[in-house]
Amino acid sequence: MKILFIGSRLYDDIDWYVKSKGIESVLTESNENAINLDLPDQVFIVPRGMDGPKQVALMQKVDAIVPLIGIDPPLIDVAHMKEEVEEEYGIPVIAADVRAVELTSNKIKTKAFYDEIGVATPKYQILTGPEDLTLDLPVVLKQGEGQGGKDIKVAKTIGDVEDYFNEFDQALCEEFIEGAEISIEVLGFDGEYVALPPIYKGETTLEGTHPLNKTKTGPCMVEGLDNNLVQHVAYKVAKNLDSDGIYEMDFMFSHKNKQLYAIEVNTRPNGTRYLTTATCGVNSLCELVNMAIGEFSLPNVYDKLEYYYSTEIPIGDYEGPAPKVPVKSFEHNDFVVHGPEGYQRVTARADSKENLEKLVDKLT
Incomplete structure (x- = not known):
């Protein structure tokens, strides 16, 4: 079995698993000085974009392609490559398709998607200027695209909103939810989906503290919140996105009204994957490999679950x-x-x- 992996930054997380399965590993990377280039069996330095990886996949006659990309901008190119390679060459690409990426890579489209499938999300509006604001302060201001807290501001006063529009011409504005921040991974492949245990990422703050600076715990234990509900809603979102790979979903649980709100979803490996693995014994990146080699199934995932x-x-x-x-x-x-x-x-x-x-x- 020969697999092409795209991107080296996350490869050390699964190199041990790839070797344990006797898989021949081929990796493409656009940065010749990137980390982990000494780990795979073969490495090809290619230009940015997906044409280089596609050509390597065809040249090397690989059995499957597993993108290991943890940032948002390349995901749409990966999705287009997936659809082309699977349709024209029959090589499975373990990643989200174009529809799923388009719905999740833009926060405004994601909000509309939540509304369409009946999943609760904080009240929101699209602002073209401070004068459009009708929600009560404080509010959270975001751009349609971006990750890792980029371009997000908690506005406590109208002056904060005005300051935000000194830099941007439009904003997704949503009500500020005081409560618990929750993350969950969902694995999906060939129409099967499994939601792993939710992770607690701390409380929301008016200062907008970045999740990387918080202590996180698993499993999520928040008073008044049923983790089965989080998993049920996450499953519903993934089922309606109807694509393959890893889904990273963020939720808020309001302590005031005991309501779970969906915030966003990403079709890529997420920052809480180590906690998820530690909590339940299921490694989402290893499961991408299992999808590629035909060993992914709900019974296999359930058999691995630990507590x-x-x-x-x-x-x-x-x-x-x-x-x-x-x-x-x-x-x-x-x-x-x-x-x-x-x-x-x-x-x-x-x-x-x-x-x-x-x-x-x-x-x-």
Whole structure:
């Protein structure tokens, strides 16, 4: 079995799994100085875009293509390549299709999609200027495209709204929900979908604290919230998107009115994947490989499910004990260190809250 992987930044997360399956790995990357280029069996440096990876896939006669892309801009090109390669050459591409990417890559289209399928989302309006505002302050201002908190502002006063329009001509404006931030991964392939356990990412703040600077925990344990509801809504969203790969979904749970709100959905690997793996034993990136080799199924995922308490802590530069090899796997580790130097995080798990606290004390 030969698989083409597109993008090297996330490849070290699954290199151990690819090798354990006896898969011949081919990787394309546009940056000749990128990390992890020493791991696959073959590496091809190609221009940006999807034409280079497509040509390599055909030249190498690969059995499947797995894009490992964690940012939004290339996803639409991947989707177009998927549809072309699958239709013309019969090579499966484990990624979202054009419709799913178009609906999820623009926050305004995503809002309309939620309305269409009957999923609750915060009240919103499209502003072309501060004078259009009819929602009560505070509000959250966003651009249609962007990720990682880019171009998002919590406006507490009309002056904050005016300041935002000094930089932008339009804004997606939604009511500010005071409550819990929740993330969940959904795996989808060939019409089958499974929602993994929700992750708690902290409370919303008027300061707009970035999720990377918060301590996150799994499974989500928020008073008044049923995790089965989160999984049910996430499944409904994925089912209506009707495509393959990983879905990353963000929700808010209002403590005031006990309402779950859908915020956004992305068709790519997400930042809480380590926590999800630590909490339930299912590694979403490894499942992409299973989709490529014909080993993905709901029974197989359910058989892997485990139950742990987990947490992810921003730590800067990790100086604790070294994890066992493979260092990015929870199969032989109770913690994983990830992220670039200076911004590293530790994700740890244990079979009880007490043991998790002891492990965190040991690591930090």
